[in-house]
Amino acid sequence: MNKAQLVSSDRKHIWHPFTQMRDWQEEEFPVIEKGAGCYLIDVDGRRYLDGVSSLWCNVFGHRVPAIDKAVKRQLGKIAHTTFLGLSHPAAIELSEKLIAIAPKPSPGSGDRPLTRVFYSDSGSESVEIALKMAYQYWQQRGQPKKKKFVKLTNAYHGDTIGSVSVGGIDLFHQIYRPLLFETLEVPSPYRYRWPASDDAEQVKQESLEMMEKVLRENAEEVAALVMEPLMQGAAGMIDQPAGYISRARELTRKYNTLLIFDEVATGFGRTGKLFAAEHEGVIPDIMTVAKGLTGGYLPLAATLTTERVYEAFLGQYEDFKTFFHGHTYTANPLACAAALATLELFKKDRTIEKLQPKIALLRKRLQDFYKLDAVGDIRQAGTMIGIELVRDKRTRAEFAPKEKIGVRVIELARKKGAILRPLGPVIVLMPPLAMTEKELNRLLDIAYESIKEGTE
Numbered sequence: 001m002n003k004a005q006l007v008s009s010d011r012k013h014i015w016h017p018f019t020q021m022r023d024w025q026e027e028e029f030p031v032i033e034k035g036a037g038c039y040l041i042d043v044d045g046r047r048y049l050d051g052v053s054s055l056w057c058n059v060f061g062h063r064v065p066a067i068d069k070a071v072k073r074q075l076g077k078i079a080h081t082t083f084l085g086l087s088h089p090a091a092i093e094l095s096e097k098l099i100a101i102a103p104k105p106s107p108g109s110g111d112r113p114l115t116r117v118f119y120s121d122s123g124s125e126s127v128e129i130a131l132k133m134a135y136q137y138w139q140q141r142g143q144p145k146k147k148k149f150v151k152l153t154n155a156y157h158g159d160t161i162g163s164v165s166v167g168g169i170d171l172f173h174q175i176y177r178p179l180l181f182e183t184l185e186v187p188s189p190y191r192y193r194w195p196a197s198d199d200a201e202q203v204k205q206e207s208l209e210m211m212e213k214v215l216r217e218n219a220e221e222v223a224a225l226v227m228e229p230l231m232q233g234a235a236g237m238i239d240q241p242a243g244y245i246s247r248a249r250e251l252t253r254k255y256n257t258l259l260i261f262d263e264v265a266t267g268f269g270r271t272g273k274l275f276a277a278e279h280e281g282v283i284p285d286i287m288t289v290a291k292g293l294t295g296g297y298l299p300l301a302a303t304l305t306t307e308r309v310y311e312a313f314l315g316q317y318e319d320f321k322t323f324f325h326g327h328t329y330t331a332n333p334l335a336c337a338a339a340l341a342t343l344e345l346f347k348k349d350r351t352i353e354k355l356q357p358k359i360a361l362l363r364k365r366l367q368d369f370y371k372l373d374a375v376g377d378i379r380q381a382g383t384m385i386g387i388e389l390v391r392d393k394r395t396r397a398e399f400a401p402k403e404k405i406g407v408r409v410i411e412l413a414r415k416k417g418a419i420l421r422p423l424g425p426v427i428v429l430m431p432p433l434a435m436t437e438k439e440l441n442r443l444l445d446i447a448y449e450s451i452k453e454g455t456e
Contacts, residue, residue: 003043006031030414035062038435040419049418049443053432056233056265058296060345060434067295070341074334083119083330090336091119097343102287102304103277110253111283112306118323119302119331123264124158126288126301127226130260131162132325133286133305134224137258137312140321143220146257150214150225152188156234157226157262166226169235171424184218186211190238192377192388192396204241211248215255224258224286225251230276230381233265236426237386239379246280258285258309264301265384268292268342269352269433272359272382285309295342296432300335355433358440359383362429365444372448374405374455385429387447389455399425405455412450418443420450427451 001009011025030048034041038061040048050058060067074090081088095117105111118133120126131149138146149166156172157163165180167173168188173180189207191198196206215222229245232238245261252259261284266276269292273279277287286309290301315321329335345351359382369375369387376390389405391397399405406422413420421428431443 003031006043027411030419037061037063038432038439047417048414049435049439049446050432051413051418051420051443051447052428052430053292054296055291055421056270056430057291057294058432059268059292059342059351060295060349061432062296064295064341064345066345067297067338067341070337071297071334074337077333079334080329080332082328084326088331088333088336090333090340091331094336094339094343097340098289098302098304101274101343103275103281103283105283106281109281109283111249112285112308113283114287114304115307116305116310117302118305118325119300121299121327121329121332122158122301123262123288123290124160124163125327126264126290126303127157127163127166127260127262128160129303129325130262130286130288130305131166131224131226133303133309133323134258134260136323137309138223140312145220146223148182148184148218148221148223150184150186150211150218150222150257152186152227152232154188154190154232154235154238155226155228156232157228158264172234184214184222186214188232188235188238189240189244190235191241192379200241204244208244208247208251212251212255215251215257219255219257222255222257224260226260226262228262228276229266229282229284230271230279231266231379231384233384234423236388236423237379237381237384237428239381243280245277245282249282249284252285260284260286260288262288264288264290266381269346269355270382270384270430272352272355274346274352276381293342294335294338295345297338297342298332298335299329300332300339351433355383358433358435358437361437361440362444365441369448369451372451372455374451383430383433386423387427387429387451389425389427389451409450409454412454413446416446416450418446420447 030042032040033043038050040050098117102114151166153168155168157166164173189203191200191203194203230240263275267289287304294300313321313323366378374389377388379386391399405425410420410422
């Protein structure tokens, strides 16, 4: 089919995620056919910088020879086998490597190392698994009252019912409220929109005080605190002040509750370290990973936990302490092969080390964006960037939803040769870690020009 036929057929048959399909019938959109390096290529041959890493998962770009070869090599053996009652070499080797690179506890911290891996297919599922693990853990440890979960406002952990229950973005979640289980909420340290002050230390302290109050008053009922460490992604890139996640670890230990870190978006180099938890030496009881795990090639997720949690599920067959959870494509061999090749590239290419000058470049260039009248706040953790647009800098007044300010900006960026995606009024940049400094500069130029034109 030619471009016109493809667009017509898409509009006739497809329902796109997070998309108002009435608008889709009128708006122009690229039909991506190929990828090369950090570029996406549409059916007309037009090239676009992949400014959001194909929804935050592409790490080394597209058509990476080492990952291509690994998938083809595995395809020559077997594409899929169930993981229920069977195993396979790629999953076994990958679990060893994941445990080897997982954050390690410091001496005397009291933290336990992550030693067990449970595979699934997506970030949402990895969080569902973490919730079910935490819940069942306490039931089988003789503390059946511990059933509740504590979350941060503005949280996003996926779109399945459990992960939505521990989410906190009304735009996405409000309509499903009757379907969700009850949770306890702590205000996230969103300094730009904090009622009393935007001083990072004050915001951090007040948020943590409320976290301690919730944990203290509900200690006998709380199973786990669930949070994205360092940066809340889909909330609009809301960064947490230094010391926030380490204090959260102290509080969960103090009030005898599990700590779940959702590293689906923050993991695999996005914050400048392999995992966000490493910035403050924090080891959660359960950690979820996905997205960048396979370099953006294939769906694969993992939930890592400690030996202590794992052992609560051991018993005789008739005790029914088994973790009754699984998916058809759990630990898919092709996906595991892609993940193994991805982890090898991190090591071979010294990706984290080489990333540091790029992070510095981004930080320096982003300061220029404050010259734009509509840029109210810029939040960055490594290569995770959110640029919040406002109608009035002085009052921080927001654009009205009907103005679709974020959509206007990214449509302009698309015409200039870059794919971006907004989170409401927040323009997100999350380029592949492999993007060169020249490409990063071009991406920033396009973002700057698009914001300027789109908000004039």
